[in-house]
Amino acid sequence: xxxxxxxxxxxxxxxxxxxxxxxxxxxxxxxxxxxxxxxxxxxxxxxxxxxxxxxxxxxxxxxxxxxxxxxxxxxxxxxxxxxxxxxxxxxxxxxxxxxxxxxxxxxxxxxxxxxxxxxxxxxxxxxxxxxxxxxxxxxxxxxxxxxxxxxxxxxxxxxxxxxxxxxxxxxxxxxxxxxxxxxxxxxxxxxxxxxxxxxxxxxxxxxxxxxxxxxxxxxxxxxxxxxxxxxxxxxxxxxxxxxxxxxxxxxxxxxxxxxxxxxxxxxxxxxxxxxxxxxxxxxxxxxxxxxxxxxxxxxxxxxxxxxxxxxxxxxxxxxxxxxxxxxxxxxxxxxxxxxxxxxxxxxxxxxxxxxxxxxxxxxxxxxxxxxxxxxxxxxxxxxxxxxxxxxxxxxxxxxxxxxxxxxxxxxxxxxxxxxxxxxxxxxxxxxxxxxxxxxxxxxxxxxxxxxxxxxxxxxxxxxxxxxxxxxxxxxxxxxxxxxxxxxxxxxxxxxxxx
Numbered sequence: 001x002x003x004x005x006x007x008x009x010x011x012x013x014x015x016x017x018x019x020x021x022x023x024x025x026x027x028x029x030x031x032x033x034x035x036x037x038x039x040x041x042x043x044x045x046x047x048x049x050x051x052x053x054x055x056x057x058x059x060x061x062x063x064x065x066x067x068x069x070x071x072x073x074x075x076x077x078x079x080x081x082x083x084x085x086x087x088x089x090x091x092x093x094x095x096x097x098x099x100x101x102x103x104x105x106x107x108x109x110x111x112x113x114x115x116x117x118x119x120x121x122x123x124x125x126x127x128x129x130x131x132x133x134x135x136x137x138x139x140x141x142x143x144x145x146x147x148x149x150x151x152x153x154x155x156x157x158x159x160x161x162x163x164x165x166x167x168x169x170x171x172x173x174x175x176x177x178x179x180x181x182x183x184x185x186x187x188x189x190x191x192x193x194x195x196x197x198x199x200x201x202x203x204x205x206x207x208x209x210x211x212x213x214x215x216x217x218x219x220x221x222x223x224x225x226x227x228x229x230x231x232x233x234x235x236x237x238x239x240x241x242x243x244x245x246x247x248x249x250x251x252x253x254x255x256x257x258x259x260x261x262x263x264x265x266x267x268x269x270x271x272x273x274x275x276x277x278x279x280x281x282x283x284x285x286x287x288x289x290x291x292x293x294x295x296x297x298x299x300x301x302x303x304x305x306x307x308x309x310x311x312x313x314x315x316x317x318x319x320x321x322x323x324x325x326x327x328x329x330x331x332x333x334x335x336x337x338x339x340x341x342x343x344x345x346x347x348x349x350x351x352x353x354x355x356x357x358x359x360x361x362x363x364x365x366x367x368x369x370x371x372x373x374x375x376x377x378x379x380x381x382x383x384x385x386x387x388x389x390x391x392x393x394x395x396x397x398x399x400x401x402x403x404x405x406x407x408x409x410x411x412x413x414x415x416x417x418x419x420x421x422x423x424x425x426x427x428x429x430x431x432x433x434x435x436x437x438x439x440x441x442x443x444x445x446x447x448x449x450x451x452x453x454x455x456x457x458x459x460x461x462x463x464x465x466x467x468x469x470x471x472x473x474x475x476x477x478x479x480x481x482x483x484x485x486x487x488x489x490x491x492x493x494x495x496x497x498x
Contacts, residue, residue, distance in 0.1 A: 041221035043242035045233045049226040055183040057129040061169040068492045070172035070190035095158040102149040105213045108175040109188045109195040116145030122173045133170025135403035160442035165404045193217040193494035217494040230352030237475050244476035249352035256475050263307050263471040264484045267401040272465040277425035279392040280343050285336035287462035292332040293368035296467045303356045311466035315455035326452035328459050338369030343392035348379040358395050389425045407451040408438045415458050426463040
């Protein structure tokens with residue numbers, strides 16, 4: 001797999017950060033300095049509130065790995081390649097089976113044994129969950145403990161990304177005690193450097209797990225606040241209520257100039273989805289009129305202030321080596337006149353730049369003759385209406401390497417007739433057939449190149465208008481050895497200090 005993800009820093013980035021050396025084999029990032037007082041507490045502000053008490057079978061799953069509470073068998077290195085985590089190695093057998101060799105020095109927080117039986121049970125629980133982690137896919141999987149520290153996974157048919165499926169944060173390994181309630185709980189049942197002790201809708205607390213397999217954590221406590229309002233997150237880190245805040249509004253960076261501010265390019269796009277099944281944009285000529293009105297460069301320059309990459313007409317960032325050769329662009333052929341056509345445009349406010357993007361896009365569409373009503377609210381209130389296509393257009397921020405980190409699966413989920421997150425309500429038999437074919441490609445370079453080609457088909461059809469590619473933005477003070485993960489799955493490790 002070859003994915004080029006650039007790391008960009010801005011404001012003052014300390015020398016210790018510049019010298020950061022990440023060692024995934026010991027599940028942490030270290031610096032040359034030992035720095036940080038043992039026994040300290042780290043305060044963190046994150047942008048999304050838990051929706052299911054940190055159940056891994058929900059959108060909360062990434063919070064568990066980001067806080068260092070729970071871990072998967074496999075993780076991703078900065079290039080997007082599967083790399084060992086709780087599994088120290090693996091072997092593929094044929095095209096439908098993988099044998100994971102488990103680390104022998106891992107312990108669950110509740111003291112129960114980390115072994116093949118526990119791991120197979122945890123994976124089985126994830127696979128049979130009503131809200132199965134997306135990375136596990138739809139094909140039947142069988143999980144067996146084939147040794148004290150060995151688990152074998154067999155798919156019902158050939159699966160070229162079988163190993164990669166277990167990088168999905170929904171597949172974190174928990175002890176059997178986690179599954180006794182209605183929903184699995186990582187409280188006291190994970191394997192990470194920090195043991196979750198308390199969680200509610202506004203905060204979570206965790207303590208250092210002294211027997212962590214990667215080494216005793218250098219922090220003693222974590223206190224995580226879930227603050228949806230971007231201005232409130234910025235104020236919390238500015239006033240030292242917390243030591244670190246994620247996703248602060250770019251407009252407030254001037255007030256945070258005394259802090260360290262880190263920007264890391266993500267495989268995350270900002271997209272304008274045009275509803276191709278209901279309303280004004282069922283007409284391809286009207287979609288072309290909207291496309292003609294959009295000037296996305298101003299969004300990168302004015303709203304993201306350069307801390308995002310230009311989309312250049314591609315669903316995938318063209319800096320990725322596998323995407324750069326695809327000729328991708330929206331089409332204005334046969335565009336109609338807007339003639340005061342009424343449209344409803346929606347977005348959510350948890351990501352502070354999205355409402356601003358919506359405002360700019362709405363003005364551009366109005367200038368082209370559309371009559372635009374803008375709806376901005378929290379994501380939970382919007383989700384059902386988004387999926388049912390109750391808006392003519394939606395501005396969304398979406399990671400195109402979520403779940404199993406596979407762009408073909410992203411296209412299957414977001415742009416096929418039966419896709420589970422198809423905000424454009426896009427349905428094209430030619431695209432569906434191309435995605436189905438790509439899902440069977442085992443060679444990573446060919447698989448990803450085909451994803452880029454299919455993406456170009458979708459963009460040409462004006463189902464979506466790529467606007468920008470986001471960076472992960474962290475503001476912090478007196479914090480060392482954070483994990484600047486381009487996939488946003490890891491942040492706090494056993495090596496983190498303050």
